[in-house]
Ligand code: ATP
């Protein structure tokens with residue numbers, strides 16, 4: 001969908017209003033602020049598309065900001081993965097920023113708060129602090145340390161900074177209002193002691209700022225105009241503004257926090273913490289397992305970045321959380337792959353066909369169109385011979401008139417090849433058909449220009465020549481969770497809904513043109529679906545992921561969406 005054609009979303013309305021009042025176009029700046037504590041998932045992808053999409057629409061810079069204030073959970077590996085994912089989605093950030101670059105400035109501002117009597121060191125345990133928080137309806141009570149003198153606070157804070165205290169002994173709290181109706185305003189903690197090395201600042205610091213004391217200030221330092229976050233941060237907005245009030249200078253631009261609804265996708269979970277459990281408990285092989293809703297998992301599965309962008313565009317952003325059906329994402333994947341992926345023939349459940357009137361030992365190389373959706377894609381040659389494989393379920397000894405595949409006495413066209421007729425079949429001792437004997441109409445070859453080549457028969461089957469078939473490993477995926485909303489059950493852990501049969505590994509046989517395929521190459525296996533070459537491939541054993549089956553359940557969703565609009 002072109003950006004300029006669709007209606008404005010509510011965030012764009014906010015920006016348009018600001019452009020008419022407080023802001024000029026040059027003021028606009030956005031950011032995408034991941035915490036490098038895991039891999040990005042499809043929810044992040046929508047936040048990326050939102051922020052970078054605004055950047056494109058308003059020709060404004062977008063920063064990639066790592067919100068790296070928790071050294072215990074963050075790693076360089078995640079930073080690299082996040083950068084790769086954002087780039088792969090097709091976006092370019094203006095500045096690469098790190099909250100950790102602002103540690104000194106945040107510390108200096110905290111000192112100013114102390115000096116202004118607006119922050120104090122609390123020496124209670126976290127349990128005691130929690131007890132005094134009150135409830136949403138009852139005010140909290142003051143810490144006995146709330147009225148420490150500026151000197152005492154300064155002394156203790158310096159000692160915290162110098163590593164004189166252990167974790168949990170003291171924290172720095174903003175002195176706001178223990179009776180505020182917003183619990184987050186009840187003297188929030190802004191600094192804590194953490195004695196872990198940071199992936200960027202090493203052991204320079206042993207106190208670390210909390211999210212709330214970091215985020216808005218980072219926006220301010222970078223002069224981000226609109227700081228977009230998910231709805232759970234709505235109650236944080238008051239605090240975001242309170243902190244900015246303490247340091248804001250008139251000559252500067254004042255960032256605004258605005259909230260949108262988290263993107264939830266059906267049949268999966270979108271939370272790094274939960275995805276980590278899937279990895280740690282061995283349900284999947286890693287963050288980039290093709291069943292994972294991570295960007296790296298989707299990339300490995302063969303999802304094109306354009307499909308993810310189009311999906312994000314179609315769903316748009318909302319003010320209220322809802323569950324988006326994963327088939328909508330799959331629809332966009334198919335739509336994109338249909339345009340771009342070369343067709344090949346592969347047989348996944350082979351049944352041998354012998355063409356009894358085809359000359360023994362003879363072979364020919366037939367012209368096959370690479371992609372009917374793309375005129376520039378050209379043709380390739382596929383080998384044809386007396387012995388072929390077709391899919392087992394493309395043959396039945398007897399079937400009714402609606403079965404347009406091969407049945408005894410019936411005709412089908414072999415894709416790019418001849419019309420064949422099933423004459424007889426051979427069965428094993430259990431009664432399974434193991435071979436079908438056919439005859440072919442030698443004048444019926446597709447593209448040969450003869451009258452017979454134009455003859456229409458109802459069914460067209462894909463096939464692979466026995467002599468030239470190349471064996472591959474195929475990984476067929478099903479949904480990772482059996483439940484539509486595994487995360488949505490109050491008393492049941494989402495892990496209970498894991499689908500134990502989400503991966504099936506089979507052997508497949510493909511036409512020889514596929515032998516040279518490289519990791520990441522994408523194909524449509526005709527009549528079967530979209531497949532791509534997995535990085536587990538080694539010389540002599542190509543591994544394919546089934547990206548998506550060919551048929552879609554889009555019809556159902558499209559009606560749902562139309563009904564909603
Ligand atoms: P998680 O709970 O998975 O760790 P998070 O919000 O803690 O997610 P961050 O790295 O802090 O992860 O998020 C970076 C940005 O992505 C934030 O602006 C956040 O609001 C946004 N984001 C995270 N998850 C989603 C989601 N499901 N839908 C939309 N935006 C999201």
Ligand code: MG
Nearest residue numbers: 034035037067
């Ligand atoms: Mg987070």
